[in-house]
Amino acid sequence: MSEFIKFKCDLDNFIQELQTKLVTNTKTVEELLQNKSKTYSSFVKPLQMMEEKLEHFFTPLSHLNAVNNSKETQEVYTQSLPIITEYSTKLSQNIEIYKVYKEIQINEESSLNYEQKRVLSLNIEHFELSGAHLDRDVKKRLEEINIRKSELTNNFSQNLLNATNDYEYIITDKKDVDGLPSSEVENAKFTVDGITKYKFTLQMPSYIAYMTYGKNEKIRESLYKAYVSRAPENAKIIEEILTLKNEMSELLGFKNYVEYSLSSKMAKNEDEVLDFLQNLLKNSKIQAQKELNELQKSAPKDLRSFDTAFYSELLKKAQYDIEEEQYRPYFEQKNVVTGMFTFLNKLFGMKFVKVEEVLWHEKAFSYDVYVGDTLRARIYLDLEARESKRGGAWMHNYQTHCLNEKGEEQLASAFIVCNFPSSSDTNPSLLRHDDVVTLFHEMGHAIHHLLSTVNENEVSGVNGVEWDAVEFPSQFLENFAYEPQVLKIFASHYKTNETISDEMIDKLVRSKNFLSAMGMLRQLEFSIFDLRVHNGVYTESEVQNILNTIREETSLIQTPQYNKFQNGFAHIFAGGYAAGYYSYKWAEVLSADVFYSVIDEGIFESKTAQDYLNIILNSGGSKSMQELFKELMNRNPDTTKLLRLNGIK
Numbered sequence: 001m002s003e004f005i006k007f008k009c010d011l012d013n014f015i016q017e018l019q020t021k022l023v024t025n026t027k028t029v030e031e032l033l034q035n036k037s038k039t040y041s042s043f044v045k046p047l048q049m050m051e052e053k054l055e056h057f058f059t060p061l062s063h064l065n066a067v068n069n070s071k072e073t074q075e076v077y078t079q080s081l082p083i084i085t086e087y088s089t090k091l092s093q094n095i096e097i098y099k100v101y102k103e104i105q106i107n108e109e110s111s112l113n114y115e116q117k118r119v120l121s122l123n124i125e126h127f128e129l130s131g132a133h134l135d136r137d138v139k140k141r142l143e144e145i146n147i148r149k150s151e152l153t154n155n156f157s158q159n160l161l162n163a164t165n166d167y168e169y170i171i172t173d174k175k176d177v178d179g180l181p182s183s184e185v186e187n188a189k190f191t192v193d194g195i196t197k198y199k200f201t202l203q204m205p206s207y208i209a210y211m212t213y214g215k216n217e218k219i220r221e222s223l224y225k226a227y228v229s230r231a232p233e234n235a236k237i238i239e240e241i242l243t244l245k246n247e248m249s250e251l252l253g254f255k256n257y258v259e260y261s262l263s264s265k266m267a268k269n270e271d272e273v274l275d276f277l278q279n280l281l282k283n284s285k286i287q288a289q290k291e292l293n294e295l296q297k298s299a300p301k302d303l304r305s306f307d308t309a310f311y312s313e314l315l316k317k318a319q320y321d322i323e324e325e326q327y328r329p330y331f332e333q334k335n336v337v338t339g340m341f342t343f344l345n346k347l348f349g350m351k352f353v354k355v356e357e358v359l360w361h362e363k364a365f366s367y368d369v370y371v372g373d374t375l376r377a378r379i380y381l382d383l384e385a386r387e388s389k390r391g392g393a394w395m396h397n398y399q400t401h402c403l404n405e406k407g408e409e410q411l412a413s414a415f416i417v418c419n420f421p422s423s424s425d426t427n428p429s430l431l432r433h434d435d436v437v438t439l440f441h442e443m444g445h446a447i448h449h450l451l452s453t454v455n456e457n458e459v460s461g462v463n464g465v466e467w468d469a470v471e472f473p474s475q476f477l478e479n480f481a482y483e484p485q486v487l488k489i490f491a492s493h494y495k496t497n498e499t500i501s502d503e504m505i506d507k508l509v510r511s512k513n514f515l516s517a518m519g520m521l522r523q524l525e526f527s528i529f530d531l532r533v534h535n536g537v538y539t540e541s542e543v544q545n546i547l548n549t550i551r552e553e554t555s556l557i558q559t560p561q562y563n564k565f566q567n568g569f570a571h572i573f574a575g576g577y578a579a580g581y582y583s584y585k586w587a588e589v590l591s592a593d594v595f596y597s598v599i600d601e602g603i604f605e606s607k608t609a610q611d612y613l614n615i616i617l618n619s620g621g622s623k624s625m626q627e628l629f630k631e632l633m634n635r636n637p638d639t640t641k642l643l644r645l646n647g648i649k
């Protein structure tokens with residue numbers, strides 16, 4: 001049994017040590033390549049473990065920089081990035097390694113197990129998707145395309161940022177900010193020559209605040225118009241991006257960018273994804289229309305695009321007034337964490353035993369994770385907000401379950417980081433229900449990594465899991481945070497010890513599903529557009545036509561002509577979601593499907609829950625999720641379960 005690594009990071013000598021390690025690694029690669037007989041165990045395994053050890057060295061720095069950020073961590077981190085990037089780029093373009101992988105794949109075809117075969121095929125695929133194996137001329141063109149593409153995406157983001165920052169709406173009449181939460185009014189307030197005014201911008205919190213609570217519809221319209229017509233110059237950038245992506249895909253042997261993008265994902269092809277999205281659309285539309293009718297009835301005038309957020313908020317308040325402050329005493333942080341452990345014990349037989357060790361912060365804790373009596377992993381929880389911590393919540397894997405070169409077992413470890421209210425000796429940390437959901441979500445990612453029994457680290461835990469399936473285990477676990485049986489394990493008032501009532505839980509669920517079909521249609525519009533626009537080369541007006549055609553199906557309120565939302569769709573034109581935006585819904589369907597099998601069987605008697613542990617969690621990325629899902633459910637995913645989860649009938 002190998003020990004867990006002691007978390008440490010020596011900032012003073014980090015760069016020096018990193019450089020030494022990289023020099024050694026580079027030499028190791030050369031030696032491995034010179035070796036006469038190259039087999040899986042003499043070539044692939046040592047290479048894999050070399051990279052795993054580098055992760056062990058590097059992860060503490062990126063972790064510290066995110067949770068205990070300081071000038072020092074920033075400096076070392078910034079200095080390390082180009083060094084590590086140069087190293088990884090060289091390695092990922094080392095065509096000699098690619099050739100050896102191909103040889104081993106053929107030579108050991110009959111003797112390798114499926115985990116090892118997948119390591120090879122994923123690595124080979126990775127090389128081929130980058131074009132590293134192609135002729136010099138083609139490679140040169142691919143490089144040019146990449147450079148130009150990153151310029152363009154950078155310009156796209158910059159234009160959007162400039163447009164966002166250039167706009168402001170100044171309110172002088174106090175009446176126009178009536179109804180906004182006082183914190184938002186405070187944020188907007190400024191004084192010129194003794195006169196108080198209020199500034200609203202297109203920055204997210206400010207924009208959303210006025211669109212949701214602002215009573216003056218003229219102001220809402222102005223803000224909306226400014227928002228959806230930002231960065232018109234991005235239309236030309238989109239044209240060029242589409243052209244380049246298409247050329248790149250063809251050079252790499254694909255029909256178009258969608259085919260290229262899906263080649264490494266769980267979804268098989270464009271038709272499969274489109275069918276999936278159209279199916280959700282067909283089944284959500286009637287309810288979405290009903291929701292809109294109800295919303296329309298609540299409003300004194302014909303609803304327009306810039307009205308929906310405002311009237312939705314009023315209706316929501318009238319129907320399900322969730323007073324957050326009323327809920328928080330039921331979600332005291334320690335109760336929630338212990339309760340989640342109890343839940344995981346009842347569901348999967350997991351046990352969490354606190355480890356006494358000094359970590360990077362006094363509010364960070366580690367636990368050894370057992371399944372039955374067997375020690376399986378270690379988890380680090382760092383849940384409270386502080387100034388030196390990056391915002392948001394995330395899971396980060398540290399060690400990965402595998403067998404090392406000597407055949408010894410290495411156990412997995414991972415961090416969960418959140419930004420919950422901080423506690424003190426006198427004040428407990430009381431969570432919102434959303435925070436509870438977040439914690440379950442990240443725990444879902446963590447156990448996907450920690451409970452792996454795979455022996456090859458590159459396809460163990462969250463490694464090697466397809467991009468569109470990664471959120472399946474997190475969303476699966478998150479769904480339980482709305483279940484009465486689960487909530488009642490831990491949601492007790494921290495002062496009176498009274499358990500949360502069914503009515504309170506019911507309100508949480510109904511509030512989550514409020515206008516969910518309308519929300520679904522919006523997400524489907526984005527997803528279908530993303531897929532359609534990436535299957536070829538289109539001009540500015542063709543892009544607009546594609547969007548307009550989709551909107552005939554997805555948009556229940558006439559979208560104004562000036563709405564050029566695509567020019568601000570950074571997720572797909574400047575981020576990593578190109579021909580992949582559907583993944584949100586895709587993973588939700590997988591998780592809802594398995595979740596309801598567990599619910600319908602009785603949560604703590606469920607056979608599916610056990611199978612989920614044995615098949616999905618244990619297998620990590622060692623098989624395609626397509627295959628694992630079939631093994632688990634004996635059928636394809638059922639989209640109606642997502643509708644059920646969203647209360648869509």
Ligand SMILES: [Zn+2]
Nearest residue numbers: 441445471474
């Ligand atoms: Zn997630």
